[in-house]
Amino acid sequence: xxxxxxxxxxxxxxxxxxxxxxxxxxxxxxxxxxxxxxxxxxxxxxxxxxxxxxxxxxxxxxxxxxxxxxxxxxxxxxxxxxxxxxxxxxxxxxxxxxxxxxxxx
Amino acid sequence: xxxxxxxxxxxxxxxxxxxxxxxxxxxxxxxxxxxxxxxxxxxxxxxxxxxxxxxxxxxxxxxxxxxxxxxxxxxxxxxxxxxxxxxxxxxxxxxxxxxxxxxxxxxxxxxxxxxxxxxxxxxxxxxxxxxxxxxxxxxxxxxxxxxxxxxxxxxxxxxxxxxxxxxxxxxxxxxxxxxxxxxxxxxxxxxxxxxxxxxxxxxxxxxxxx
Numbered sequence: 001x002x003x004x005x006x007x008x009x010x011x012x013x014x015x016x017x018x019x020x021x022x023x024x025x026x027x028x029x030x031x032x033x034x035x036x037x038x039x040x041x042x043x044x045x046x047x048x049x050x051x052x053x054x055x056x057x058x059x060x061x062x063x064x065x066x067x068x069x070x071x072x073x074x075x076x077x078x079x080x081x082x083x084x085x086x087x088x089x090x091x092x093x094x095x096x097x098x099x100x101x102x103x104x105x
Numbered sequence: 106x107x108x109x110x111x112x113x114x115x116x117x118x119x120x121x122x123x124x125x126x127x128x129x130x131x132x133x134x135x136x137x138x139x140x141x142x143x144x145x146x147x148x149x150x151x152x153x154x155x156x157x158x159x160x161x162x163x164x165x166x167x168x169x170x171x172x173x174x175x176x177x178x179x180x181x182x183x184x185x186x187x188x189x190x191x192x193x194x195x196x197x198x199x200x201x202x203x204x205x206x207x208x209x210x211x212x213x214x215x216x217x218x219x220x221x222x223x224x225x226x227x228x229x230x231x232x233x234x235x236x237x238x239x240x241x242x243x244x245x246x247x248x249x250x251x252x253x254x255x256x257x258x259x260x261x262x263x264x265x266x267x268x269x270x271x272x273x274x275x276x277x278x279x280x281x282x283x284x285x286x287x288x289x290x291x292x293x294x295x296x297x298x299x300x301x302x303x304x305x306x307x308x309x310x311x312x313x314x315x
Contacts, residue, residue, distance in 0.1 A: 019188050041314040
């Protein structure tokens with residue numbers, strides 16, 4: 001094996017390591033948040049249980065979308081489209097609960 | 106023709122723009138998918154707000170061990186999918202193939218776990234109908250949502266695994282070069298299926314545990 005082959009392999013493995021580093025850290029954060037969510041479900045927090053679990057889920061999705069789906073480096077048009085799904089979801093929940101929670105029977 | 110030239114399609118002037126185009130198309134599709142799942146989540150929220158006690162009783166009976174293992178499997182599959190995309194962009198063909206294979210394997214492992222979980226659920230007759238074992242009757246609403254939500258999610262994941270395997274085969278046989286734009290769409294779709302599960306997990310598995 002020539003010296004240039006060895007050099008190429010080293011460069012490839014260094015490049016591969018760099019590819020794992022960022023997503024690996026995000027994965028660690030996601031698994032840690034999952035563990036916190038699971039653990040908190042067994043604490044007697046009353047209505048706080050579901051709130052805690054959903055807030056953690058929202059943070060996990062934000063991490064996933066920002067770093068693994070790479071929305072932080074995406075073009076503005078892609079960010080607008082991604083946000084549109086969330087916007088219409090908010091409308092759906094607001095209008096639905098506006099109806100159900102204002103019924104008095 | 107070089108691999109790079111083979112990856113470029115009409116009408117795109119360069120690969121970066123082509124990848125952005127594929128990403129935009131997939132995001133538009135996923136925005137409609139968000140609303141599809143949001144309608145289920147909204148229905149769940151309405152019924153839960155009126156039957157909080159019943160949902161708590163029903164939620165205690167979901168298989169939290171299988172649900173938790175599946176969460177870790179999907180999170181790990183998102184890691185391997187992200188590395189597959191980055192490796193493809195960096196033209197590291199072998200790493201792309203390894204990561205795609207790992208992603209598909211983790212997806213299959215999720216489905217196997219889900220199958221075992223469904224088996225346990227059915228053994229306990231936890232399917233809404235005449236012999237449903239829990240009371241009050243509103244517990245059946247929770248289990249109706251459980252089957253619909255996890256079933257639709259599993260269909261989405263199955264589609265994702267199929268696409269990953271097709272792309273893997275195309276790359277392996279060098280039908281298309283890895284640095285093309287196809288990985289962009291596949292990766293975004295996979296992460297979306299993962300993020301849907303991150304909502305399903307607390308709604309179906311963490312209810313009534315305290």
